[in-house]
Amino acid sequence: MSQATQAILAWPAAATPYADRVDVLFWAMTGICGLVTIGITLTIAYFCFRYRRGTQVDRKLPDLAAGRKRSRRIETVWIAVPFAFFLVFFGWGAKLYYAYDDPPRDALQIFVTAKQWMWKVEHSNGRREIDELHVPIGRPVKLVMTSQDVIHDFYVPAFREKRDVLPGRYTVLWFDPTVRGVFALRCDEYCGTSHSQMTGKVYVMSQDAYGRWLAGGDEQPTLARMGFDRFRELGCSGCHGPSSTLHAPSLAGLYGRSVPLADGSFVRFDDRYIRDKILQPARQIPAGYANDMPSFQGQVSEQDILELTAYLRSLADTSPDVPQGNHLR
Amino acid sequence: MNTAVAEGPATPAEGNYLTNGYSLWSWLTTTDHKRIAILYGLTITVFFFMGGAAATLMRIELISPTPLIMSAETYNKLFTAHGVIMVWFFLIPSIPATLGNFLLPMMVGAKDVALPRVNLLSWYVFVLGGCFVVATLIAGGIDTGWTLYTPYSTRFSHTTVVCGVAGVFVTGFSSIMTGLNFIVTVHRLRAPGLTWFRLPLFVWAIYATSIILVLATPVLAMTLVLLAMQRVFGIGIFDATLGGDPLLFQHMFWFYSHPAVYIMVLPAMGVASEVITCFARKPVFGYRTMAYAIAAIAAFGFMVWGHHMFVAGQSLYASLVFSFLSYVVAIPSAIKVFNWTATLYKGSITFEAPMLYALGFVGLFLVGGLTGLYLASLGMDADLSRTYFVVAHFHYIMVGGSVMAYFAGIHFWWPKITGRLYSEAWARLAAIVIFVGFNLTFFPQFILGIDGMPRRYFEYAPHFQFLNILSSAGASILAAGYVLPFVYLTWSALHGAAAADNPWGAKGLEWQTRSPPPVENFDAPPRIPVRPYDYDPEAAERERR
Numbered sequence: 012m013s014q015a016t017q018a019i020l021a022w023p024a025a026a027t028p029y030a031d032r033v034d035v036l037f038w039a040m041t042g043i044c045g046l047v048t049i050g051i052t053l054t055i056a057y058f059c060f061r062y063r064r065g066t067q068v069d070r071k072l073p074d075l076a077a078g079r080k081r082s083r084r085i086e087t088v089w090i091a092v093p094f095a096f097f098l099v100f101f102g103w104g105a106k107l108y109y110a111y112d113d114p115p116r117d118a119l120q121i122f123v124t125a126k127q128w129m130w131k132v133e134h135s136n137g138r139r140e141i142d143e144l145h146v147p148i149g150r151p152v153k154l155v156m157t158s159q160d161v162i163h164d165f166y167v168p169a170f171r172e173k174r175d176v177l178p179g180r181y182t183v184l185w186f187d188p189t190v191r192g193v194f195a196l197r198c199d200e201y202c203g204t205s206h207s208q209m210t211g212k213v214y215v216m217s218q219d220a221y222g223r224w225l226a227g228g229d230e231q232p233t234l235a236r237m238g239f240d241r242f243r244e245l246g247c248s249g250c251h252g253p254s255s256t257l258h259a260p261s262l263a264g265l266y267g268r269s270v271p272l273a274d275g276s277f278v279r280f281d282d283r284y285i286r287d288k289i290l291q292p293a294r295q296i297p298a299g300y301a302n303d304m305p306s307f308q309g310q311v312s313e314q315d316i317l318e319l320t321a322y323l324r325s326l327a328d329t330s331p332d333v334p335q336g337n338h339l340r
Numbered sequence: 341m342n343t344a345v346a347e348g349p350a351t352p353a354e355g356n357y358l359t360n361g362y363s364l365w366s367w368l369t370t371t372d373h374k375r376i377a378i379l380y381g382l383t384i385t386v387f388f389f390m391g392g393a394a395a396t397l398m399r400i401e402l403i404s405p406t407p408l409i410m411s412a413e414t415y416n417k418l419f420t421a422h423g424v425i426m427v428w429f430f431l432i433p434s435i436p437a438t439l440g441n442f443l444l445p446m447m448v449g450a451k452d453v454a455l456p457r458v459n460l461l462s463w464y465v466f467v468l469g470g471c472f473v474v475a476t477l478i479a480g481g482i483d484t485g486w487t488l489y490t491p492y493s494t495r496f497s498h499t500t501v502v503c504g505v506a507g508v509f510v511t512g513f514s515s516i517m518t519g520l521n522f523i524v525t526v527h528r529l530r531a532p533g534l535t536w537f538r539l540p541l542f543v544w545a546i547y548a549t550s551i552i553l554v555l556a557t558p559v560l561a562m563t564l565v566l567l568a569m570q571r572v573f574g575i576g577i578f579d580a581t582l583g584g585d586p587l588l589f590q591h592m593f594w595f596y597s598h599p600a601v602y603i604m605v606l607p608a609m610g611v612a613s614e615v616i617t618c619f620a621r622k623p624v625f626g627y628r629t630m631a632y633a634i635a636a637i638a639a640f641g642f643m644v645w646g647h648h649m650f651v652a653g654q655s656l657y658a659s660l661v662f663s664f665l666s667y668v669v670a671i672p673s674a675i676k677v678f679n680w681t682a683t684l685y686k687g688s689i690t691f692e693a694p695m696l697y698a699l700g701f702v703g704l705f706l707v708g709g710l711t712g713l714y715l716a717s718l719g720m721d722a723d724l725s726r727t728y729f730v731v732a733h734f735h736y737i738m739v740g741g742s743v744m745a746y747f748a749g750i751h752f753w754w755p756k757i758t759g760r761l762y763s764e765a766w767a768r769l770a771a772i773v774i775f776v777g778f779n780l781t782f783f784p785q786f787i788l789g790i791d792g793m794p795r796r797y798f799e800y801a802p803h804f805q806f807l808n809i810l811s812s813a814g815a816s817i818l819a820a821g822y823v824l825p826f827v828y829l830t831w832s833a834l835h836g837a838a839a840a841d842n843p844w845g846a847k848g849l850e851w852q853t854r855s856p857p858p859v860e861n862f863d864a865p866p867r868i869p870v871r872p873y874d875y876d877p878e879a880a881e882r883e884r885r
Contacts, residue, residue: 023792036719037790044710051681051706055699058684059691062620062877064884070686070877072622082626082682089678090671097667097713104717105660112656127496161492162586164651164726168792171723175652177587178491179580182653195801199726199794201485203496204412207797291583308581 026169026190026215029111033171036103043096114185118153119146122234122317125156125163125176127202128209133317137233138225142211144196146188147221153185155282159313164200167213173199181282188215238322241315245307259304260297263326271298285320354863356759356856371456372859377442378757379463384430384438385826387470391425392822394418399781399815402808405800415798416483417499423486428508429470431742432600435607436553437466437518439749440546442757444522446850447543449531449868451860454524462517469511476504485796487597490578490589494570502568509564512557515603519553522546531849533868537628540848540872544631545610548638552599552606556642560596563589587653594645602641604738605705606634608745609676612698615748616680618846619695620687621880623873625679633672633679640669650721659718666716673709677702688877688884692844693767697748700775704740708733711786729789732782740778747774747825754829755839759856762832766824774821780814847874 025031061068072078121144122133132140146152156165156176165184166173174184198209216224232240242248250259265280273296278284287294289311292304311319357374360366367375398418401408410418441459445452453459476482482499484492493501526547530539567589569575576582578589617624624630646654646662654662680702689695711733714720724730754762784807793804800808842851849866850857 022790033719033723036717037714037723040714040717040720044713048706048710051677052703055681055684055702058681058687059689059699062684062687062689064621064688064690064881068686070688070881072686072877075871082629085682086626086629086675086679090675093674094671097670100713100717101664101667104719104721105663107719108650108722109656109660109718161496162489162652166726166792166794168723173651173722173725177580177653179586180653195792197792197794201416201487201489201492201796203483203492204416206416207412207794207799 023169023195024190025171026192026194027171027186027188029107029186030169030171032107036107039103040100111185114153114183115151115187118151118185120153120155121146123154123156123165123176124159124313124317125165125198125202125209126159127161128198128205130165130196130198130209130211133234134225135234135321136225137237142196143214144211145214145216145221145224147218148188148191148215149218151185151187153183156182156184157313157317161202162200163198163202163209166197166199167194168197169194169213175200181286188213191215191217234318234321235325236322238318238320238325241311241318242322245311245315245319247319250304258300260300262323266324266326272296273298273300282320285323286316289316289319354858356854357859358759358856360859369460371452371460373441373445373453373456373459374757374857374861376459376463377438377440380433380437380441380466383463383467383470384433387425387429388822389826391422391430392819394422394425396815396819398422399812401798402800403805403812405802405805405808407799412798413483416485416796417481419796420482420485420504421477424473424482424504424508426738427486427600428511429466429473431604431738432515433466433518434604434742434746435611435749436522436546436549436603437462437514439542439611439746439753440522440549440607441518443753443850444525444543444546445529446853446857446861447540447848448526448529449534449849449862449866450525450529451862453521454528455521458517459521462514462521465517466511466514469507469509469514472503472507472510476500476507479503487593488564488567488589489593490567490570490586491580494567494578502571505564505568509561509568512561512564515553515557519550519557522550523554526550531866531868537631538868538870538872540610541613541624541627541630541634542607542610542848544634545606545613548634549603549606552603552638552641556596556599556603559592560600563592563596566592587649590649590652591645594648595642598645598648599638599641601734601737602637604742606637608701608705608742609634611745611749611752612680612701614846614848615694615698615752616683616702617873617875618752618844619692619698620684620689621845621875621877622683622685622687623871623875625682625685626675627872629675630679633675636672637669640665640672644669647716647721650718651725663716663718663721667713670709670713670716673705677706677709686877688880691768692751693762693764693771694748694752694844696768696771696775697744697751700771701741701744701748704736704744704775704778708736708741711736724789726795727789728785728793728795731795732785732789735782735785740782744774744778747771750825750829752844753850754832755843756850756855756857758833758836759839760832760836761839761843762836763828766828770821770824770828773817773824777814777817777819777821781811781818782814784808784810784814845880847872 025034073081120135124131130142132144158176158178160178163176164173165176170186172184172186174182176182192215194213196211196213198206202209249255250257251262253261268280269277270280271277278295289307292306293302296302357372370376401410401415479500482501482504484497484501526543566577570578576584578584578586580586613624613630644662644666646658647666650659714724715730715733751767788804788807791804793800839855841855847869852866853862
């Protein structure tokens with residue numbers, strides 16, 4: 012928040028509008044909870060002083076019935092008033108969390124793979140980095156994250172946000188940085204021996220600098236390009252390719268669309284569904300197709316899945332980048 | 341302790357539970373709830389100092405942002421040992437198995453618990469579980485954290501996880517047996533005329549705790565069995581690569597482990613209610629509300645476990661519900677703090693050591709409870725979850741709350757248990773030292789968490805060092821504070837002056853009998869008061885003058 016608080020608390024400055032809003036909530040709660048703590052402590056201290064044994068004060072207790080009636084009234088007040096405050100705290104925190112749950116549709120998508128004990132970051136043009144994340148200022152950034160081994164957690168204190176990174180599924184964290192600078196990234200779910208060294212840096216750069224940075228580095232094939240290679244190497248194209256004679260769906264243009272399933276329901280053809288079909292093809296069979304796809308469990312790495320997904324997404328270039336569903340939160 | 345009879349002037353010839361056999365065998369085969377309480381008390385004291393030693397080493401290491409006296413592996417094993425020992429081998433049995441065991445039958449006017457042999461068995465099972473933990477430590481310890489999250493604990497940790505888990509699994513059965521015993525005792529063995537609303541709040545608290553022990557502990561047992569099966573046989577309940585779900589483990593783990601917080605804190609609330617009313621010489625404010633609040637905490641405590649998983653990949657809507665319910669469960673806790681405060685109003689207050697510990701409990705529990713409101717809030721939790729803010733928060737509840745109350749209770753009932761007086765001056769000093777040391781240790785950790793320092797970090801960024809040094813300095817004071825009672829209470833047990841039957845002028849049934857009590861608790865059937873806590877501050881003042 013302000014310079015003063017940073018100096019006193021060594022507090023990381025808020026670097027996103029969301030972080031600013033979290034700080035307002037923090038100070039509101041701290042103000043109220045601080046007053047309550049001081050109030051109750053002083054009351055206890057006052058009672059302890061005034062009613063210590065030996066003081067000449069009125070100690071007459073009301074008779075039982077009257078006392079009970081009065082204490083009921085008092086208790087009603089101190090149930091109702093805290094409850095009202097709690098409702099405000101709950102609503103405020105929930106609103107903040109809820110409003111920022113869904114990433115904007117134009118968010119820049121970046122893939123993060125966590126492993127003991129490093130963060131591997133992959134930009135859509137294929138540029139990779141380790142333990143560093145470069146992002147442009149003023150544009151929402153959506154991280155699609157998964158883990159190769161144990162549970163990790165992507166935590167940037169300056170963004171006041173964190174999200175667990177799990178094996179076997181994608182989680183999403185998004186933020187819209189508005190302050191240029193370098194911010195600490197820390198793993199915040201215990202992940203083994205070098206957990207405390209699984210740290211990194213987030214660079215928030217101007218749009219131009221980010222563009223230059225992205226174009227720099229070694230010439231790398233894009234993720235989608237590598238996905239195309241995987242698609243052939245793993246034999247996907249044998250069934251799903253345009254020249255295939257087998258009864259398997261063509262995947263062109265499917266990304267982001269709703270797919271009818273054999274059981275009559277629908278599923279969105281997105282990152283999660285692609286991943287599920289590669290690993291557990293017997294689940295959620297599309298309508299009109301047999302259950303004859305083999306599982307690639309154990310044959311593909313998280314990286315392969317990322318690349319395949321990027322390739323399939325590139326086949327649907329005409330459709331907008333559809334945000335992920337609820338399961339990715 | 342054995343010399344108590346020779347010196348105790350108030351002790352008639354027929355003897356008491358301590359003189360009923362002096363051999364080790366007489367202790368190891370006893371079914372007397374009072375002796376079992378002491379067996380438990382000695383055992384958990386050993387574990388308390390083991391867990392405390394682990395904490396001390398951690399705080400020494402954390403003085404420096406870079407490695408100081410140990411490796412990262414050792415550090416990870418230390419915080420695991422600290423958590424496992426303090427949670428399952430100290431805090432959970434602390435008040436229920438010692439003070440609860442000793443006092444519950446007396447408070448309901450009974451000769452013993454309903455199932456005395458099961459009571460002894462529970463201690464042996466507890467010790468067996470402890471043996472597994474000691475064996476685990478000798479084998480090098482485990483490095484999973486006490487939370488044992490999968491898949492780290494099932495596939496990636498190279499330590500003896502199954503042995504450690506076996507210890508926790510086994511000791512769970514002692515919890516279940518103790519809980520069952522107390523439930524039956526309260527239902528079946530209350531003295532004639534002792535209706536539910538004449539029971540002291542301590543009995544209410546232990547009863548509610550027992551219900552949680554019996555309902556929640558089996559879920560932990562199942563979870564640990566599944567974890568061990570996955571680790572040993574590769575059954576993939578929690579393994580994503582085998583179609584399982586690592587989040588399922590967290591759901592099952594916290595389904596036990598959140599109510600476990602109330603296993604630790606409800607008995608503490610019971611102790612505080614007894615002590616504060618006694619030293620304020622005033623009936624507890626809003627007795628029935630206090631009793632209902634205990635029941636409400638026990639009930640709602642089962643429905644808030646998901647607040648440990650707001651950032652873990654849990655569904656948004658589940659998180660909303662768990663957040664709301666977490667605020668609901670805070671209401672009865674708030675009521676209790678207000679009612680303890682109101683109990684002091686128009687009292688005739690004195691400040692013996694139990695009262696100092698109890699007042700310390702109220703203050704620290706208040707801070708622990710209020711900081712819980714931050715973590716119950718979705719927006720705040722997404723920042724503070726798993727940081728040192730959480731560490732500070734739950735230590736305010738479990739150490740500031742439960743351990744302070746445990747000490748309040750030990751001092752309050754010490755004359756009854758041992759028949760001897762402890763040194764009041766030393767005890768007051770220790771209470772103050774512990775209070776100061778505790779705050780200096782854990783308050784800086786709130787700020788560390790707000791600054792973004794994650795928990796379970798062996799190395800940390802240099803700008804966190806100042807607050808870590810403060811915290812370690814506080815820990816050294818706290819450690820000294822905990823050694824003090826160990827010394828003067830041991831001295832008192834051996835050499836303390838004989839205590840009267842009711843040195844505090846307290847109103848509970850347990851004070852109607854001799855100190856130490858006879859084997860069957862009461863020489864004559866106790867008088868059942870019309871209302872509990874029948875204190876009169878005006879009479880207390882007149883007595884003084």
